Amino acid sequence: MRDDEAGQGKNDVLAQYFGSTKRFPACDSPRQMQDLVEREPMDRNFMSAKETAKYLNMSVPWVYREAARAGLVPYRFGCGRNAKLQFKVAEVQAWVKQQRLPGD
DSSP states (O other): OHHHHHHHHHHHHHHHHHSSTTSOOOOOOOOHHHHHHHOOOOOOOOOEEEHHHHHTOOHHHHHHHHHHHOOOEEESSSSSGGOEEEEEEHHHHHHHTTTOOOOO
């Protein structure tokens, strides 16, 4: 097998598992390749404000303005104007369950 064919095989495997090879560095050894392939996707613990708004069927401004008052605990990542407001998925789901009206 030629070197360029071997390189193409790596790209095919990366594309199969990750959808694109552009964001991954070239693998120099089979062990590096195996490490990339076996790596499980990280569980999502947080949702952005936009994702939270979509999940709750509310507007994004409502999430920024009213979520903390309504009892949702926001987490701020970063500081200043570039800070990102995010919410823990488990806490949002628990909050939704608490909003259920009696008798439903």
